[in-house]
Amino acid sequence: MAEVAALAIKLHHYELATRASGEQGIAAFILGDIETAKAQVLRAWELSKVENDPAATVRYASVFGAGLVQIHRFKEAFTPLNQAIKIAETILQLPTLQLPFTRR
Numbered sequence: 001m002a003e004v005a006a007l008a009i010k011l012h013h014y015e016l017a018t019r020a021s022g023e024q025g026i027a028a029f030i031l032g033d034i035e036t037a038k039a040q041v042l043r044a045w046e047l048s049k050v051e052n053d054p055a056a057t058v059r060y061a062s063v064f065g066a067g068l069v070q071i072h073r074f075k076e077a078f079t080p081l082n083q084a085i086k087i088a089e090t091i092l093q094l095p096t097l098q099l100p101f102t103r104r
Helices: 002-010 014-030 034-050 054-070 074-092
Strands: none
Touching: 002 014, 014 034, 014 054, 034 054, 054 074
16 A cells, blocks of 8 residues: 555645555554554544545544554543544535545
């Protein structure tokens, strides 16, 4: 996935690069590399907010929160999970949803 992120950056598709990095973080968590997973998913979560990509923000906030639950850090999980729910509720109230990966 690092190659995907690098190619996306080269082609100026920064949202795709962010998503590739976030997905790599999810894979790292599955493989047991918690520190890499945390760094990559948190980075993707923060960048998705800057890039105004609410679908990615919901995904990475919820994945990060779920990861915290898996390692029994329940109180810390509330913030990202609540943020994901709040944004998802806002998205559902929009008249039309924007397809992911479309250029603006």
